[in-house]
Amino acid sequence: MDTREHIKSAKRIVVKVGTSTLLYDSGKLNLYRIEQLVRELADLSSQGKEVILVSSGAIGAGVVRMGLAKRPAGVKEKQALAAVGQGMLMHIYDKLFAEYGQVAGQVLLTRDNYVQHKQYNNSRNTLLTMLKMGVVPIINENDAVAVDEVKIGDNDNLSAMVAALVDADVLLILSDIDGVYTSNPAKDPDATLIHEIAEITPQIEQIAGGAGSDMGTGGMSTKIEAAKIATASGVTMCIASGAEKDIIRRIVAGEQMGTVFPPKEAHLKARKSWLAFGKRINGDIVVDEGCVKALKAGSSLLAAGIKHSEGEYNKDDTVRVLTQEYQEIARGVVNFDAGIVQKIKGRKTEEFKALLTEDAPAEVIHRDNMVLMI
Numbered sequence: 001m002d003t004r005e006h007i008k009s010a011k012r013i014v015v016k017v018g019t020s021t022l023l024y025d026s027g028k029l030n031l032y033r034i035e036q037l038v039r040e041l042a043d044l045s046s047q048g049k050e051v052i053l054v055s056s057g058a059i060g061a062g063v064v065r066m067g068l069a070k071r072p073a074g075v076k077e078k079q080a081l082a083a084v085g086q087g088m089l090m091h092i093y094d095k096l097f098a099e100y101g102q103v104a105g106q107v108l109l110t111r112d113n114y115v116q117h118k119q120y121n122n123s124r125n126t127l128l129t130m131l132k133m134g135v136v137p138i139i140n141e142n143d144a145v146a147v148d149e150v151k152i153g154d155n156d157n158l159s160a161m162v163a164a165l166v167d168a169d170v171l172l173i174l175s176d177i178d179g180v181y182t183s184n185p186a187k188d189p190d191a192t193l194i195h196e197i198a199e200i201t202p203q204i205e206q207i208a209g210g211a212g213s214d215m216g217t218g219g220m221s222t223k224i225e226a227a228k229i230a231t232a233s234g235v236t237m238c239i240a241s242g243a244e245k246d247i248i249r250r251i252v253a254g255e256q257m258g259t260v261f262p263p264k265e266a267h268l269k270a271r272k273s274w275l276a277f278g279k280r281i282n283g284d285i286v287v288d289e290g291c292v293k294a295l296k297a298g299s300s301l302l303a304a305g306i307k308h309s310e311g312e313y314n315k316d317d318t319v320r321v322l323t324q325e326y327q328e329i330a331r332g333v334v335n336f337d338a339g340i341v342q343k344i345k346g347r348k349t350e351e352f353k354a355l356l357t358e359d360a361p362a363e364v365i366h367r368d369n370m371v372l373m374i
């Protein structure tokens with residue numbers, strides 16, 4: 001199905017709004033826009049669609065509430081402000097959703113909710129139950145308590161994880177830019193908007209490599225990361241401008257706005273995504289062409305196809321599998337430490353078994369622990 005048609009027929013939609021969409025440049029809350037956002041989401045519910053909102057802005061709203069001129073640099077201060085701002089945001093959302101006859105509920109997540117299988121299932125069940133009850137889940141990272149090790153860090157990735165968690169049809173990321181451009185539109189007058197990105201090539205990653213605004217944490221690169229997670233989980237993703245009038249309604253009506261990323265044929269179901277996307281990436285394994293073909297056909301990753309390995313990962317860490325052009329083709333949980341992969345790369349399984357212990361696994365990454373990203 002055409003990607004825009006797919007969006008039109010979506011039943012379950014995750015919408016992510018960034019801090020830059022919710023606040024004015026001055027740092028003050030853009031109440032007009034927040035109201036419009038809630039009205040659009042409430043209207044989607046009226047159309048019989050299920051909506052989940054992933055909202056940033058806790059720290060930003062905390063800054064407003066405390067009358068500060070800008071975000072503080074300290075982690076503790078940011079966490080304290082998130083505690084203030086999250087309550088304030090929820091109060092506004094709750095009030096506005098109630099005006100449209102809807103009930104909203106807050107869910108604050110951390111990376112742990114995604115990495116621990118039990119917590120993953122619990123979070124999933126809670127969200128699905130809320131949807132069943134007709135409640136609109138409003139999600140943010142639990143900034144007030146999450147420390148670095150358990151932090152996802154940006155809500156673009158968080159929203160993609162949520163979309164995978166609930167098997168959403170569409171993830172719509174609203175930002176201060178109306179999509180992905182061929183180059184930086186602020187600097188290049190010839191930059192044009194790319195309407196659809198079917199494959200995240202190294203060139204696309206390069207285009208996206210800039211930083212974001214002052215208030216939020218995401219730039220385009222975190223959105224591209226999010227697109228990888230979403231599309232590999234069978235979710236259609238769209239990046240569009242949160243400043244555009246009626247943007248949600250227009251995108252959901254199939255209008256050609258923003259940049260869309262068609263989903264991969266659900267290589268992976270929620271059961272597997274917790275494993276691939278919850279954890280941090282600790283290294284890269286570059287493989288030859290034959291190996292790329294074998295992985296696409298559903299094989300495990302064997303040492304024979306490995307050209308080289310980068311990073312200091314350990315057994316059971318998550319690594320990316322890259323082509324020689326550095327395109328990411330898979331992600332998975334590795335069976336060996338980096339040092340051992342260095343030693344066995346390029347070797348046939350029988351050959352390297354002699355170098356390792358008897359019970360060493362035959363695969364560097366087993367296909368059950370791997371997600372294809374292409």
Ligand code: GLU
Binds near residue numbers: 056057140153154
């Ligand atoms: N969770 C952060 C907040 O609510 C925002 C993270 C982001 O901007 O991506 O302030």
